[in-house]
Amino acid sequence: MVQAGYAGGVNMTCYEYPGLGFEIAGPIIIAEEKAIGIHLNIIPGTPAQVGTFFTNKADPQCFFANYGGAGNASIAYQLLWSQAYYNAGKTNYGIDQDYTKLYSTYTTAGVQAIATDINKSQKTNPGYAPMFTAPLVNVYQKDIQGWVTSTLGIDNWRGMYYKTGS
16 A cells, blocks of 8 residues: 555445345455555445446445456456446446457457456556455355345355354
8 A cells, every 4th residue: 555655545435235245245345455554434325326326426436246256357347348337437448449359259269368458458557456256156055054135136145154063
């Protein structure tokens, strides 16, 4: 943070949709970010509030989404494509030409080369910074505990754990 010019830290406020698992993960993220000087406040937001954030570039500064972020550049950075719904300002973050190629490339090697170009671009000109990713995994076992019912009707297993001795 000092090298980035934020020796005093920064304050950030983020929206999240209740029911996506951030009720559990939020405190962990807050603690991890605080350790490096990012003071995070998480606000549960309704679709109407969050939609305004994306379409009008309103505050707060970030949104906790339910994207896997598994390193697949075509998915992980799709929000930065100027034609993406979530890119409220329709800003080109230097990857539009890559997405134009991506949607007309049919070989694995070709897609991998484009993903490499997108990743290189985002290292020097990031449009956003993934702060936390967690796998979305469906688990079927009788000794699993920690289910959190999603208000959005989406399977959400982030708080799950195996209960021994049952």
